[in-house]
Amino acid sequence: MQIAAIIVSLGIAAVGIALFGQVLVRMYRTITMGQPAPGRTGNPWARTRNLVIEFGAHTRLARKGKRSIGAAHWLVMVSFGLLFLTLVTAFGQLFSPTFQLPVIGHWWPYQFVSEFFTVAGLLAIVFLMGVRLRNLPSKKGRKSRFFGSVMWQAYFVEYVILGVMLCILTLRGAEAALENGSKFSMEYFFSAPIAQALFKNASVDTLQNVIWAVAALKIVISFTWMITISLNSNMGVAWHRFLAFFNIWFKKKEDGTTALGALNPMLSNGVPIDFEDPDEDAVFGVGKVEDFSWKGLLDFSTCTECGRCQDQCPAWNTGKPLSPKLVVLALRDNAHAKAPYVLAGGGLDMAGEEKATEEMLKGVPHDVLAEAARPFVGSPEENAVIAAEALWSCTTCGACVEQCPVDIEHVDHIVDMRRYQVMIESAFPSEAGTMLKNIENKGNPWGMPAKRRLDWISEVDFPVPVFGEDVENLDEVEYLYWVGCAGSLEDRAKKTTKAFAELLHIAGVKFAILGGEESCTGDPARRLGNEFLFQMQAMANVEMLNEVFGDKPVKKIVATCPHCFNSLANEYPQVGGHFDVIHHTQLLDTLVDEGRLTPITPIEQNITYHDPCYLGRHNKVYTPPREIIAKVPGLRNTEMHRCKEKGFCCGAGGARMWMEERIGKRINTERVDEALSTNPDVISTACPYCLVMLGDSITARKQAGEVPESMEVVDVSQLLLRSVK
Template sequence: MRLIVGLVITVAALAIALNRALFIMKLVRSGAKAPNRSSTIASRISTELTEVLGQRKLLAKTIPGIAHFFTFWGFTILIATIIEAYGALFQSNFAIPLIGHDSWLGFIEDFFSVAVLVSLVVFSIIRVINAPKKKAKASRFYGSHNSAAWLVLAGIALVVITLLVYRAAQVNTGDFPYSNFAFASHLIANALAPLGHSANSAIETIFLLGNIAIIMGFLVFVTYSKHLHIFVAPINIAFSRRPKALGALDKTPNMDPEELSEDSVFGVGKIEDFSWKQLLDLVTCTECGRCQEQCPAWNTQKPLSPKLLIMDLREHLFESSQRLLTTTKDSGTTQVLQEPKMLVPSVIDPDVLWSCTTCGACVEACPVDIEHIDAIVDMRRYQVLMESDFPSEAQGMLRNIENQGDPWGLGSSHRGDWVSELDFEVPIITNEIPEDIEYLFWVGCAGALDERARKVTQSIARLLHRSGVTFAILAKKESCTGDPARRLGNEYLYQSQAMTNIETLNSAKAKKDHSLLPSLL
């Protein structure tokens, strides 16, 4: 009887979960192409080892990190107990090679069962201390689906409790394969022993079926909740940008005029303009709030939370699923079933979009390597390049870069002024860098033109000079790298600045560059 009940529950749950998994897979695959996501295999394998198996980013927060480490490994190791549970449906003294024989496995299973229960207590305490009701926006859980999170904690607890109780009953019925190294099972067995053999036999059946039912229910729940990350996080991490999730932005489709067509879309205006990797990011979010907690915009009362931005986009993705997945062929043309919404302003408020400083703290903090900045900059690119709709404060700055080569419009003629206050001569490159000069010193707009930043530039020049390093500058031949334009979404201006600067550097024939600007690299 217990075999039939167990198998019916399993088949029904697997059918629902598989159906949902296929739906999510199709939804993610409906995204646009994502470049550079499968190269550098060695780096991807090492990231899986450190970030997934080693839980590196989660351990940045020690206490929740350790609790998550034990929960992750507990779930991995408890796969053996799932095999044992299904085996017990068929045969009371079930055993296969490795499972059902050695005391060490019984000990490890019990150890991780207890470790998971302790971790759940830790998670609960963290959630109570940081409850949004108490801390409002200062809580990293503000805006997350907190009831679902409590449900998941309760579900995991029930999985472990039913497991330990049916194992304890097995000890008393003589069906348990492990010695008293399985300390927790034997401890509970002592408490159940006075109930007698037949009661323990009934307890074994009820809790064994309960264990299977809860695992299967949990599996279904996971595929419909943020806990989907259990399955998709390792995949998202495998396809994250290498060598780090926080790295150079991808280009919006090549802006070479010869490659453009009437259908070219710059950036992301609708949900389907996101790449499949960006859609995978959306379904992977665990709502942990680590990004929100680090975001300078959120911490200075701006409307932007990287977590809420990802959650809003995810909700819109699921709302749009019918349109993305269902098309009807009508007289050879594809007819869409729902009107697409423009992401800005329908899903993401413009104030949210323009509050981002592109500092990267969110990407750095995210334990599942979600690339928030790519999504934000892609939506900005659409606003700037397709809609010409961006904050008025940015207009002057972009015009200055385009016309004067710096964000303030001070002009290139002042770029070499800072050298006049030095007590040694700094050569200025007019054509090619002289043979006897080792470095080209790229100063940057602020370093050359901003009063305070100039002092930094002068100090660095003095250090180089005193160290005997020979260097020269480009002065008025230098121009803005275009980095501020790129962060604002004006990829066209960025690319044209980048091309101009590449030509300048090539014509100077510099072999070694020194710069204050990471963006130059």
């Protein structure tokens, strides 16, 4: 028994270690075949601190509603690392059944901790296996967050962990029986009862054979796992336990916050593109998997296939083909399958010709060449890596990024692919083309004349100062009010504009607007993928704003549109625009706190508040709108089950406002269904896009007689104004 155990164990260990060494080299080469990713190593102390916090406290995994899963995963994770020494012990036991590690082997705290985490890890993995089995795609279909995950890999990993834990407990029981006759001690706190139950009357020979056999089994299970992941470099459910540390450390933001807010600037070979004079060989966006940065390829390889992104995605939840998880898995599989071709020098030049010679590619397998020949974005009939319909279904709401436990940057990757489709392939939904032309020619998505931006002023009975007409110098005012395209030109959004301006007037806040000088921030163009148009709009606006503010030291801007707010505050610094930008709900909340606005008139209504994605998830502004609602007498706010960080999109972001939904249920309809489940009289929000989308759904329901005519969708500022007046 002993000789056989030694031969089998050492043999499989040798194979496993050799293959693991090879796959580490292959994994490194595959990830680093991506483009440079500048800005990923700044402030190493902050990055390390964030990694320790995310790892140690499981802050990204143990979210509200998922804390039991987070706790179980933490126990399994800690057990995996902590119990590595039991594998070392198992090798020693092949030669001597009584072997223990030098120094700490018989130290009772070490033995106690090892046994505790073995038992805890065993219970935790059984719990997690139960969670998976309760949520199988065969039971829940698309509603299962594991839909599309490679299930055999998950089962394999779970049963490996289960098998290892059972082996450790069995070994400990046999050790306890062999060493102290199964008597209770701190050293064998958990395993003494096992020894009593299984090995009470066993002979020394029997116990030795059990230790040899189980130690060998533990080694075989462990190195079978190593061999399996070595042969499957795209097995994210296993590889994430190594790669997640790197992915978290190299995340986009040094302070550890999610990769939301500003999109990445468009780079070519790691250098920002000069849109006024781009290099001839500049790569615009991502047209093939190797165009992603190495951080993107690391993202794809790190995916755990947990499906939390898919579970929260508004497109997936309304029957559309987009699943952030499936996009990442498709990119991961394509990258790993195509890597030998790319690393051999394969690829197309700017003219679409193969760069590599036949000699360079002669050793590349045919299946790899076939993978390299697949269209990158296209239709399922073309066997494309990414379905075009999935790419254009994204609202860039950021729910996927917010939920991902390993900090994958889905939105940036999706927009990078859109950039190539728009700027190189000119392949995008036709309705969006009209929007782009309108921004380029008229400075707004609706194509209205610039002078129409002032029409709303004639509809109010208080003065609205216009820069260049009523105000010559912004030193005279505290805030420049950026009204935005929707706030100036869309009838429903104009109600928010008028309400907010009146509240500023009542509070005595000195402000001014730009009127016809305003132009679209470029947000819809950028989210669609037309980076050139965004740059054109942004640079023109920054130049204009800098000229308007002059030498004013603090350049304060307030915006009612979260999309404008996000562009001005987070993205304009990329083109030299540095302004102090706040959202109107933040300012109104402050004015109420200061006593400059006093809500007095009760509004006896039930309300539910919808979080705009670009105000909430992208900029973490959740509290001010709710505080305003709470200060209005009579209002009773009931939260929807998907709110705040888990809020559900209205369907307008990512330039979807100007694209038709032809697949599945309309996202705004789904959101209004959730809102109506709270039995509201009023649905409130703080974004003109949301106001329009939710309002469209309510209007349709009124026409169908499903909701009362009194039902309305209003901005928080409108509610506050009603109470203040």
